[in-house]
Amino acid sequence: MLSRSIFNDFDAEAAVRHGLPGEAYTSPAFLKAEQEYLFGNSWVLVGYVHQFSRRGDVKPIEVGGLPLFLLRDGMDKIVAFHNLCRHRNLKLIDADGTVGKLIRCPYHSWSYDFCGALKNAPYFGGAMRELPPDFDFADNGLLPVNCEVWHDWIFVNLSSQPVAFEDFLAPIKRQLGDTDVNKYLPVATLEFGEVACNWKLLTENFIEPYHVQFVHNKTTEQPLEDHYTVIDDHCIGSAVELSMEQQAQADLSALGVTSHYLTLFPSFIMGTYQPDQMGVYLHVPLGPERTRQTRVIYTHQDAHYSDSQIQQIADLWHNVHLEDHEMCVRMQQGRHSPLAADGGLLSPRWENSVRRFQEMVADSVRPALTD
Numbered sequence: 001m002l003s004r005s006i007f008n009d010f011d012a013e014a015a016v017r018h019g020l021p022g023e024a025y026t027s028p029a030f031l032k033a034e035q036e037y038l039f040g041n042s043w044v045l046v047g048y049v050h051q052f053s054r055r056g057d058v059k060p061i062e063v064g065g066l067p068l069f070l071l072r073d074g075m076d077k078i079v080a081f082h083n084l085c086r087h088r089n090l091k092l093i094d095a096d097g098t099v100g101k102l103i104r105c106p107y108h109s110w111s112y113d114f115c116g117a118l119k120n121a122p123y124f125g126g127a128m129r130e131l132p133p134d135f136d137f138a139d140n141g142l143l144p145v146n147c148e149v150w151h152d153w154i155f156v157n158l159s160s161q162p163v164a165f166e167d168f169l170a171p172i173k174r175q176l177g178d179t180d181v182n183k184y185l186p187v188a189t190l191e192f193g194e195v196a197c198n199w200k201l202l203t204e205n206f207i208e209p210y211h212v213q214f215v216h217n218k219t220t221e222q223p224l225e226d227h228y229t230v231i232d233d234h235c236i237g238s239a240v241e242l243s244m245e246q247q248a249q250a251d252l253s254a255l256g257v258t259s260h261y262l263t264l265f266p267s268f269i270m271g272t273y274q275p276d277q278m279g280v281y282l283h284v285p286l287g288p289e290r291t292r293q294t295r296v297i298y299t300h301q302d303a304h305y306s307d308s309q310i311q312q313i314a315d316l317w318h319n320v321h322l323e324d325h326e327m328c329v330r331m332q333q334g335r336h337s338p339l340a341a342d343g344g345l346l347s348p349r350w351e352n353s354v355r356r357f358q359e360m361v362a363d364s365v366r367p368a369l370t371d
Helices: 028-041 165-176 199-207 244-248 307-334 338-342 352-369
Strands: 044-048 057-063 066-072 078-082 118-120 144-150 153-157 184-195 227-232 235-240 259-264 268-273 277-287 290-300
Touching: 028 277, 028 352, 044 057, 044 066, 044 277, 078 153, 144 165, 165 227, 165 235, 165 259, 165 268, 184 307, 199 235, 199 259, 199 268, 199 277, 199 290, 199 307, 199 352, 227 259, 227 352, 235 352, 290 307
Parallel strands: none
Antiparallel strands: 044 153, 057 066, 066 078, 078 144, 144 153, 184 290, 227 235, 235 259, 259 268, 268 277, 277 290
């Protein structure tokens, strides 16, 4: 059970607000509550469609602490299943790859088709094709998981009654306006591996613009006063509107364009950079103080960047992320101080969107107080 101190004074009204206490970033119990009540009941980004180029491509994932896998099925649709054989519960898919016509368990060769139906259970009843009299293939297939795709982005939801996917997307689509994400193509992937901090710190860092002029003064040209924060239902973040003159002074080695930094709670993170770039992050919690981070860079289908220009864009974002990582790791270290018990302070002007994110986290895990 979670400590009630995590929620003390968190709902109090004040001009300057306190954030989540350090325990919310360091406690295994808090992460366990997030896995069950937050990630277990939300649409969660888990992968990218372009990673599945062939029918039979598979990828093991974990959501809410549960082993799952993604599959491009025989109809070229991305689907998700619980990642275990129904016989002895062995984890079926252990690495990215491609399966043949059937998904075969390596332990006793039980095999499933791309719809999850059990097709073979050799020797289970004695002889090669013999089955116990009370055993039915139809009752022992793989268990599917709610899975939806928006452009290149794959989401799953473990809930038995998930929020309608279109309702989930609605606020970010409002914020994107006439930006058509379907016209953006992946051109580069940045794999950062493990970052030594809680997943929430990486998300909060993306949401708020307060740090930009201090942390990124060598890699970006986006004055703080030109920013504003975004709170639109469960879509939160910030944006910056720059003049044509300001944008004309920037080049590919520094970020100096009109940009929107948008998240869909809990874990979908998108940045748009006018006129023709986009980035989408994947954060995978590996523990209370470890997160795996990936960023895919997209450009508009009508953009014409050379390979060297794309590399320059990738290098820019690599450097921006490393600057952020240093701050997030040091924030994680600070969460172990007893002074972090009050959650620190949040700017009412520049970090109100962070506060909203933290409120949604707290609301999600509140049931763990009584379970």
